[in-house]
Amino acid sequence: MSAARVVRLRSAAVPVDARRTTQPRASRRVVCSAGSDDTIHILVNSCTGKMGHATAESVVERNKNVKLVPYTFCGKSTGVAVGDIGVCGVPVERVSPEERQDALDTIKGQYPNLVIIDYTLPMAVNDNAEFYCRNGVPFVMGTTGGDREALIRDTKASGNYAVIAPNMGKQIVAFQSMMEMMAEQFPGCFDGYTLEVRESHQRTKVDTSGTAKAVVKSFQRMGLSDFKEEDIIKVRALDDQLAFGVPAEVIDSGHAYHTYHLTSGDGTVQLEFQHNVNGRRVYAEGTVDAAVFLADLVKKGGSSGSRVFDMVDVLRAGAMQ
């Protein structure tokens, strides 16, 4: 979408849909143009990245009440000359930083119940969030990094709705949260135990898994205070990864394998917890769940408390389904 086209869209008030009636998504657009239905529209920024693209795919594969907005806001470096990006056969058009305000004005008019999902770059996190807040569009911030404290503070101050979470994998977040609850409820329940933690990720990942570090914090409160973050074993060598059970085909693409092994002082009791993820799909699906959670909340008249949520809130909302 060039700036000229955005302007044309706005000045002529030509619906985004109308320009695309011959495209594969025509049936969805008919629903969109009705305007009065409950369809949730999701704009994914940016579909040019792996995580954004996987999330856009999850949107398209979702049920008929969730639709992908066929635009994606990209950073300058990704260029604007490239044409449509396919997401499961749905063409998606890039919008450059200069065009984004005009484009969003148009999109807001055309796609009711709009939620933005952000998978961009750490350097864009705070500026993007500020842009979404200024335009009053609920958003899910899946991008990590940036100034997190400012991100949460500024979003809260704006009154906009958002889910901000470093890990969108619902089941993994549920496990992590369960360990926190255990530490809270049963401090010292593993007194006298020893702990071994192993995590495997793609070989280019230099730092230790953030999830493993968070879970270790919980174990420390459960009586394993001697276990330090640096005791986490980072499995990065091919042979070790294969021995750890990582399938060869995901070793270099995305994988996240974690094993926590507890042994009692006398060796008679052993507990083990594992969470192993191949690819990005679990995160993509969790992100779409978060977007639907926000849209549902806004439809129901909003929240009386804070409007900034995390994945635990999204998981808890499952209770209301």
Added chain:
Amino acid sequence: MSAARVVRLRSAAVPVDARRTTQPRASRRVVCSAGSDDTIHILVNSCTGKMGHATAESVVERNKNVKLVPYTFCGKSTGVAVGDIGVCGVPVERVSPEERQDALDTIKGQYPNLVIIDYTLPMAVNDNAEFYCRNGVPFVMGTTGGDREALIRDTKASGNYAVIAPNMGKQIVAFQSMMEMMAEQFPGCFDGYTLEVRESHQRTKVDTSGTAKAVVKSFQRMGLSDFKEEDIIKVRALDDQLAFGVPAEVIDSGHAYHTYHLTSGDGTVQLEFQHNVNGRRVYAEGTVDAAVFLADLVKKGGSSGSRVFDMVDVLRAGAMQ
């Protein structure tokens, strides 16, 4: 302890300790006879059984503030003619059902901060509890079976303090409770997943693990409602048990191995939880923890709410240590 000896003890007011000053536990008895200290005295019924004996051993191995009362109340069938039973070198004398009231009157006078632990037989559960309640002695009911509803109702009505729980393994109970919390907080979090549950116990165990059944109930609430109790795989054949990781030396003695394996609908996410126990020590130690919990509660002036607790209450009390 024959009936005659009990009568002699009472009529002559001869301390139980005084009769045993030449025995190995003399130093402990000096502490006992002081009467004004904080020593917790634990009477284990019955040390003639495997679980009771293991628990008595855990009492003796505990720190100096916890002492084993050198008597044990036995059922009629175990006979009264047999002499002392050794618990880690501490002689323990049997008390027959006919002698138990007189013996308890004497013991209460000699051993302050008294708590009874019951590992007897299902048929004795309700009568024993009623006896402990009538005498106002706090007790830990580790014996399973009997009329559980009546047990809890009658104990509550008596105003006596008790921990009543079918599983005394603190860490296993913590895990089980964690799964319940997860089901409560995040219902449906494993929607679309499949579950496989395997448990191994001694070959003579015909029924399915109670812990596995309880955990499955939680998983059902987390979105796995199609999984039934009868889907739990009972591993009982020697070769299967060895393949499941059970060490050869515990296959016929006590062991309790459990694995819960979750797989997402698309196969990209797998979670696994294991809890594997060899022998009885973890249960014995948890039982002693429960007895100490009761003694501490009574010392502190009791509880304003219910006086009947389970192992989750004992675990939670860890927060106050």
